[in-house]
Amino acid sequence: MFNPNDSARTHHTNCAPGEIGRYVLLPGDPGRTDVIAQRLEKPQLIADNRELRTWTGYLDGVMVSVASTGMGCPSTAIAVEELIKCGADTIIRVGSCGRVCDSAYEESIDGFICTAAVRDEGTTPHYVPMEFPAVADRHVVAALADAAKKLGHNYMEGITLTKDSYYIQYEPDDLPSGERFKERWEAWRRANVITVEMETSALFVIASIRRIRAGAILNRLDFDKTISVSVEALRTLIAADQAQGK
Numbered sequence: 001m002f003n004p005n006d007s008a009r010t011h012h013t014n015c016a017p018g019e020i021g022r023y024v025l026l027p028g029d030p031g032r033t034d035v036i037a038q039r040l041e042k043p044q045l046i047a048d049n050r051e052l053r054t055w056t057g058y059l060d061g062v063m064v065s066v067a068s069t070g071m072g073c074p075s076t077a078i079a080v081e082e083l084i085k086c087g088a089d090t091i092i093r094v095g096s097c098g099r100v101c102d103s104a105y106e107e108s109i110d111g112f113i114c115t116a117a118v119r120d121e122g123t124t125p126h127y128v129p130m131e132f133p134a135v136a137d138r139h140v141v142a143a144l145a146d147a148a149k150k151l152g153h154n155y156m157e158g159i160t161l162t163k164d165s166y167y168i169q170y171e172p173d174d175l176p177s178g179e180r181f182k183e184r185w186e187a188w189r190r191a192n193v194i195t196v197e198m199e200t201s202a203l204f205v206i207a208s209i210r211r212i213r214a215g216a217i218l219n220r221l222d223f224d225k226t227i228s229v230s231v232e233a234l235r236t237l238i239a240a241d242q243a244q245g246k
Contacts, residue, residue: 021063140215
């Protein structure tokens with residue numbers, strides 16, 4: 001657990017430089033870190049503090065970590081900031097979502113790859129004005145798309161809606177701002193926003209500001225497929241970095 005007297009360890013994730021790989025898979029649920037970590041070689045539990053659980057192992061001989069964010073942008077921002085402080089420079093969110101636009105309901109779709117995010121949350125305005133876009137790194141998007149194709153899975157690419165409230169989309173009529181929410185939801189639907197979730201915009205904005213790479217892949221039905229695609233994408237990125245001497 002967190003030791004306030006150990007200045008080398010981050011305050012919330014309870015990790016230190018040297019324990020975190022430069023490549024990180026980032027689910028929200030701490031329990032999912034346990035599942036994803038089993039895809040790595042020699043996985044070790046590094047820390048488990050609050051909703052932030054971190055594993056580190058190896059993929060193709062390269063150190064890779066798996067860390068949870070908990071739910072929402074505030075805890076995601078904390079996790080991402082602290083992972084970067086410990087050496088992470090390539091982060092892929094591996095998460096869950098709901099669907100928004102009509103085309104996202106096509107039953108053949110296995111999941112979604114986020115190219116950008118609508119910043120409908122309260123965390124990232126503390127970093128930068130709302131006019132600043134929340135966008136994924138193009139190399140990470142390409143690696144995810146190529147991995148999905150290689151594995152024979154159908155992942156739709158597009159923009160996700162990141163918001164702070166969960167139940168308002170299911171019970172808007174019971175809430176004071178329900179009508180406003182329904183109007184905005186219809187706008188997002190007509191604008192072809194594909195998914196809705198609660199973490200991606202924080203990752204993308206912080207990654208841009210801190211000059212690291214980030215992407216996100218979201219699950220629809222089969223989380224195992226989403227893990228497989230994210231791991232294969234990391235293999236592609238690792239190989240490309242090694243080829244370029246990075």
